[in-house]
Amino acid sequence: MVRPYAVTGGRTRPSTRLTLDLMSYVTAVDADCAPAVDHARARVLALLRGGSRPVAELAADADLPLTVVRVLLGDLAEAGLVRIDPPRRAPVGPHADPELLREIAARLREL
Numbered sequence: 001m002v003r004p005y006a007v008t009g010g011r012t013r014p015s016t017r018l019t020l021d022l023m024s025y026v027t028a029v030d031a032d033c034a035p036a037v038d039h040a041r042a043r044v045l046a047l048l049r050g051g052s053r054p055v056a057e058l059a060a061d062a063d064l065p066l067t068v069v070r071v072l073l074g075d076l077a078e079a080g081l082v083r084i085d086p087p088r089r090a091p092v093g094p095h096a097d098p099e100l101l102r103e104i105a106a107r108l109r110e111l
Helices: 004-008 031-036 039-050 055-062 066-078 098-110
Strands: 025-028 082-085
Touching: 025 039, 039 055, 039 066, 039 082, 055 066, 066 082
Parallel strands: none
Antiparallel strands: 025 082
C-alpha cells in the first residue's frame, strides 16, 4: 500500500487552477498514452475507458481519497490526457422526477 502523499508528491491541490467539483465530468482524451504515466494515473485513465464519469465516482472506484484524485486529475489534464467538464445540470420542469429527488435526499441523510 502506498501512502496518498507519496502518490501526489506531497501535494494536496492540483497544480493547475482547475475547478474540480465533485460532480465535474472527466473524459479520457488520449488513453493510448497511459503507459507513459505512473500506476495511479494509469489506473484513473483505465477507469475512464468506459466513458466520462464524475470526479466523486472516480475517487470511489479508484479507492483513493478525493484530494488525491483531484491532484491526479489536475496532472492528467495538464498532460492533455483528460478533459474536465462542469457538472451536468439536473432536469428542471416537467422532466424532473420529484420522487427520485426525494429518494436521493433520503439516501444522503443515511450517510
